[in-house]
Amino acid sequence: MKKMLFISPREPVNVAGGGLYKTKRLLAYFCEKFQVKEFYLTESNPVSQENMYQVKINDKKYQPTLANLIGSYIEGVPLSVYRNTPEDFDRERFNELASWADIIFVDHFFMYQFVPDSFAGKIIFHEHNAEFNIWERRASIEGSILKSLLLKREAKRVFQYEKKSALASDLVFAAPNDIACLRNAGCDSASFATTYHLGEDSLLDTAPNNFKDLGNNLVFLGGLDWEPNFNGVLWFLENCWDTLRSETNGEVQLHLIGKISEQQKDQLSEYEGVVCLGFVDDLNDALSQAKVFICPLQFGSGMKVKNITACYKGLPIVTTTIGAESIEFVDGENCLIADQPKEFVNAISSLLGSNELCAEIGANARVMSEKEYSWDEMLNSMYLEIIK
Structure with missing residues (x-):
């Protein structure tokens, strides 16, 4: 050996x-x-x-x-x-x-x-x-x-x-x-x-989310000590969050999973509806509370583990072109890709407004990930x- x-x-x-x-x-x-x-x-x-x-x-x-x-x-x-x-x-x-x-x-x-x-x-x-x-x-x-x-x-x-x-x-x-x-x-x-x-392929063995029983919860997975992650979250909050909050009468939350410093928590506390979960004991349980997975990265490289993990879970993903790199994503089929704030908001809104679309996009993502990755x-x- x-x-x-x-x-x-x-x-x-x-x-x-x-x-x-x-x-x-x-x-x-x-x-x-x-x-x-x-x-x-x-x-x-x-x-x-x-x-x-x-x-x-x-x-x-x-x-x-x-x-x-x-x-x-x-x-x-x-x-x-x-x-x-x-x-x-x-x-x-x-x-x-x-x-x-x-x-x-x-x-x-x-x-x-x-x-x-x-x-x-x-x-x-x-x-x-x-x-x-x-x-x-x-x-x-x-x-x-x-x-x-x-x-x-x-x-x-x-x-x-x-x-x-x-x-x-x-x-x-x-x-x-x-x-x-x-x-x-x-x-x-x-x-x-x-x-x-x-990503976490054990999620393939979990039940898909029952979207009709879920609130308007978005989720982001990734350590905010990695600058592309924190930058992407801030871009989303600064450019998209107020519009989404207004469209849903404040009934939308963003759950952040992964490493978060106390300083970052203080900075993010300025935004209503943002929940810093940090490290979680049960990733499936945390993702099971979400209707939409977001990956608003503005820069980065390589494949995004967070997106593959969301695919394994069967979550509908809204991501940027950079977030979609190297993954067999097809916009409108197994994910939604948007690079501008208005497009990003519209993509999320379309999913929040349709449990059927959430189920369709999420199921297609899961099938793709199981086949390809x-x-x-x-x-x-x-x-x-x-x-x-």
């Missing part, structure tokens, strides 16, 4: 969705196929175990501040890499782990900094997103000219780091749209293989690519 060193930003615990959910599923699968040792960064006290090495990040350094941006320029690395570089790092211990392994699986681009130059085994690079594309898209919607220029500059720095990492890897896993994006940008000589970012098939495919 081959030996794998699995390196990822966070140990996959307290998972509510998103990239961390995929990390959890990948790790469980790899532990069945390989001898696995793990390496993580942590915000709390590191845990010492025989097969796991954790190192604490510097809280001050981790903040996305101007001082840290300047520090990243001094170090000559992208801000994401700089923020995730621990100061108390036992390189000798890590190199011992690396020398033990036949394979290093790098989960997220900024973890590539830990791969030893001398490593002679197989390097597998798992892109959760084409990271530079997120920075480019963020720059495109930024109102400040100075901030937009800084974001564009950061996108170039991130791309150079991603390109170097991809070309140095034996295999790069990415979602279809990210592979196309990276190739078009200049990573065409890297060795790519397709992966999908899938199987964890077993994807994981087996990844395994076969790794052992070639």
Whole structure:
């Protein structure tokens, strides 16, 4: 049995969705196929175990501040890499782990900094997103000219780091749209293989929602510590929420599931009808209270795990074009796609006003997800690519 060193930003615990959910599923699968040792960064006290090495990040350094941006320029690395570089790092211990392994699986681009130059085994690079594309898209919607220029500059720095990492890897896993994006940008000589970012497929075994018995509840799933998520929620609240509240005589709520800071809760408390659920013990129970799932992302990359999870549950989804990327969505058939505030409101209103449409769109989404997005098939495919 081959030996794998699995390196990822966070140990996959307290998972509510998103990239961390995929990390959890990948790790469980790899532990069945390989001898696995793990390496993580942590915000709390590191845990010492025989097969796991954790190192604490510097809280001050981790903040996305101007001082840290300047520090990243001094170090000559992208801000994401700089923020995730621990100061108390036992390189000798890590190199011992690396020398033990036949394979290093790098989960997220900024973890590539830990791969030893001398490593002679197989390097597998798992892109959760084409990271530079997120920075480019963020720059495109930024109102400040100075901030937009800084974001564009950061996108170039991130791309150079991603390109170097991809070309140095034996295999790069990415979602279809990210592979196309990276190739078009200049990573065409890297060795790519397709992966999908899938959701909580146990929801396929749950009963579909009885929409006629539900109130006008919307739901969003995703940690608000991820900027595209928080930005998307704020865009929705600032541009769509008042109209929806008016149309429903205030009888509409937005439930937010996932990591939410106290500061964000205070900010969101300005909007009536917004319920911050945070982490939930039973995801099915929380989603069973919703009539419509929203994904109002304005920038981002890769497949959106939140949308696949909603499909598994059979929820009707209103999403943006960016939210729909790499998923077999057909507007009006298994989802509703809208990019402008008025269109987004109209799409939600059409679902709130028709239980039959909710059931039809949701059922089509569920059928599509069950047919196209199987964890077993994807994981087996990844395994076969790794052992070639």
